[in-house]
Amino acid sequence: MNERFEIPARLRNTSLALIIIGILALVIGGVTLLGSSDHFEQTRFWIVLLHNSVFFLLMSVACIFIQAAASLAQGAWIVAYKRVPEAIGANVWVFGLITIIILFAIAFGFKIDGHNPIYHWVTPGNDEILKGKSSFLNPGMFVGFTVVTIALWAFVGRKFRAISIAQESAPKNSTKNYWLMFKWSAAFLFIYALTQMSTTPWMWIMSIDAHWYSTMFSWYTFGSAFVSGMSLILLWVVYLKNQGHMEIVSKEHVHDLGKFMFAFSIFWTYTWFAQYMLIWYSNIPEETTYFVIRQHGPYAMIWYATFIINFCMPILILMSRPSKRNYFTVSFMAMTIIFGHWLDFYIMTMPGPLKEHWHLSWYELGIFAGFAGVMMFSVARMLTKSSLVPSNHPLLKEAILHQS
Amino acid sequence: MAIKKFAVACYNDEEVLFPAVKKVRHSGFKLHDVYTPFPVHGLDHALGLKETDLHVAGFIYGITGTATAVGFMSWIFTSDWPINFGGKPHWSLPAFIPITFELTVLFAAVGMVLTFCYLNQIMPGVKKHVFHPRQSDDLFVVALEISDANEQEAINFLKTTGAVETSVQIAESEWWYGRFDKEEPYEKYTTVNG
Numbered sequence: 001m002n003e004r005f006e007i008p009a010r011l012r013n014t015s016l017a018l019i020i021i022g023i024l025a026l027v028i029g030g031v032t033l034l035g036s037s038d039h040f041e042q043t044r045f046w047i048v049l050l051h052n053s054v055f056f057l058l059m060s061v062a063c064i065f066i067q068a069a070a071s072l073a074q075g076a077w078i079v080a081y082k083r084v085p086e087a088i089g090a091n092v093w094v095f096g097l098i099t100i101i102i103l104f105a106i107a108f109g110f111k112i113d114g115h116n117p118i119y120h121w122v123t124p125g126n127d128e129i130l131k132g133k134s135s136f137l138n139p140g141m142f143v144g145f146t147v148v149t150i151a152l153w154a155f156v157g158r159k160f161r162a163i164s165i166a167q168e169s170a171p172k173n174s175t176k177n178y179w180l181m182f183k184w185s186a187a188f189l190f191i192y193a194l195t196q197m198s199t200t201p202w203m204w205i206m207s208i209d210a211h212w213y214s215t216m217f218s219w220y221t222f223g224s225a226f227v228s229g230m231s232l233i234l235l236w237v238v239y240l241k242n243q244g245h246m247e248i249v250s251k252e253h254v255h256d257l258g259k260f261m262f263a264f265s266i267f268w269t270y271t272w273f274a275q276y277m278l279i280w281y282s283n284i285p286e287e288t289t290y291f292v293i294r295q296h297g298p299y300a301m302i303w304y305a306t307f308i309i310n311f312c313m314p315i316l317i318l319m320s321r322p323s324k325r326n327y328f329t330v331s332f333m334a335m336t337i338i339f340g341h342w343l344d345f346y347i348m349t350m351p352g353p354l355k356e357h358w359h360l361s362w363y364e365l366g367i368f369a370g371f372a373g374v375m376m377f378s379v380a381r382m383l384t385k386s387s388l389v390p391s392n393h394p395l396l397k398e399a400i401l402h403q404s
Numbered sequence: 405m406a407i408k409k410f411a412v413a414c415y416n417d418e419e420v421l422f423p424a425v426k427k428v429r430h431s432g433f434k435l436h437d438v439y440t441p442f443p444v445h446g447l448d449h450a451l452g453l454k455e456t457d458l459h460v461a462g463f464i465y466g467i468t469g470t471a472t473a474v475g476f477m478s479w480i481f482t483s484d485w486p487i488n489f490g491g492k493p494h495w496s497l498p499a500f501i502p503i504t505f506e507l508t509v510l511f512a513a514v515g516m517v518l519t520f521c522y523l524n525q526i527m528p529g530v531k532k533h534v535f536h537p538r539q540s541d542d543l544f545v546v547a548l549e550i551s552d553a554n555e556q557e558a559i560n561f562l563k564t565t566g567a568v569e570t571s572v573q574i575a576e577s578e579w580w581y582g583r584f585d586k587e588e589p590y591e592k593y594t595t596v597n598g
Contacts, residue, residue: 277501403446
């Protein structure tokens with residue numbers, strides 16, 4: 001069994017090429033956008049970086065969450081390919097670091113005429129609403145909260161992987177590490193509930209539209225992040241299988257991942273619509289402005305595209321059993337879903353600061369390519385560092401025999 | 405509705421049942437059905453049963469529910485009894501979504517339960533022959549359809565598969581309407597062959 005993964009030349013070249021595209025886009029963007037006199041172009045330079053870094057970070061953290069959830073439920077189905085979410089989770093520090101730099105640069109290094117065009121609450125001026133929110137939305141809270149959150153995520157991501165690797169050299173049938181992982185999973189769910197599932201999206205994304213608020217927002221962001229994370233795991237599993245690794249992973253395991261993609265696409269739609277409908281129904285102007293620009297304004301095309309890509313396509317294509325067991329269909333849908341939720345994060349972040357001056361062209365796609373390249377390269381490097389099969393895991397036999 | 409003759413074998417463990425089912429399928433005897441006290445994982449594969457189209461039926465029921473909800477509400481709120489709710493348009497799709505969702509789930513759930521009952525021939529008042537009273541307790545029962553000619557051969561064959569009890573029964577093979585107190589007692593049908 002070919003349990004060791006070595007980065008194939010093609011993957012290395014592709015990912016490095018994507019990273020170079022990203023750096024080129026960043027440099028050219030820095031010259032042409034940041035250097036231009038148009039305020040919206042300057043804002044566009046930063047908001048696109050914010051959009052991509054937060055999306056990739058939350059997607060990676062969702063891969064830590066699925067490990068914790070599966071470990072607490074004592075689910076064996078994930079054990080067959082648990083090295084993949086572990087590798088993605090252990091890499092959270094990479095995206096965490098990028099995100100911290102970008103968030104702090106935006107909050108403290110970016111001002112136009114004495115105002116921060118992305119995070120208005122940094123410079124509230126005489127705005128009574130922003131003053132009222134200043135006990136949560138203030139620079140000190142932002143710095144402390146962001147650093148602590150990302151540090152905890154990065155630490156637990158590496159901890160999960162360390163526990164799993166330690167099990168390899170533990171005595172046969174030892175369950176010490178298994179129960180250690182169980183305890184850390186419970187701790188992580190607590191951390192995750194207090195960060196990604198509640199406060200983090202408020203602080204990083206919702207505060208772009210600082211006057212507006214929605215208590216549904218974090219759940220909705222979690223739905224986006226989780227379904228993208230499952231799609232990312234699936235893409236890696238299928239890729240590794242194509243490379244001749246992961247022989248213990250069968251259609252049964254892929255079917256399970258497909259079910260998660262299907263189910264959480266519907267979950268995302270539920271939160272997306274629940275947030276929308278209450279605001280539509282109550283029809284209070286200060287709440288509806290958020291949706292007016294997205295649904296009826298210049299973003300209408302992307303708004304309906306996210307609905308079609310993230311709901312209509314998964315529900316129709318992934319509903320039947322054979323399509324969830326077909327490697328091509330699920331990989332295609334995984335890529336579609338990741339792109340769809342990237343668009344979803346796009347529409348969360350852009351309309352606030354950019355208004356109708358939005359673009360979806362070389363800069364946006366270039367930065368996306370750069371982040372995708374970082375994701376591919378860093379996760380592949382992490383995967384080479386240990387055996388792909390957790391051969392001493394207590395649930396491995398059950399995982400191999402798994403039927404979905 | 406047909407009275408048929410059955411050779412019945414009882415097994416006390418699913419570890420014995422699986423090889424026995426395999427042997428029966430290879431033997432050429434006509435397998436009527438297998439009765440187990442609990443759902444046995446993988447038995448449908450061992451029996452070679454095809455997957456049913458129950459989920460396709462479920463999809464159709466669900467779509468019917470969606471169409472019913474949207475159609476009915478559209479008709480009421482636009483032409484039958486249009487009322488102004490807070491200045492919203494008469495045809496307000498977002499307000500219809502929760503009810504559409506509920507009706508989709510309701511139609512799919514109720515329709516699939518009824519279809520499931522139909523496919524399995526179970527319903528209040530519908531009766532089927534019970535081959536062994538302990539088939540819902542702790543015995544795994546295999547029933548073969550036989551004729552007078554191969555009766556002894558079938559019984560001898562079943563004994564080689566590890567059955568703890570065998571019998572030949574003449575019984576109704578389909579379902580019928582009836583009451584529990586009107587059913588013929590189990591012993592009347594049974595002739596135990598050793």
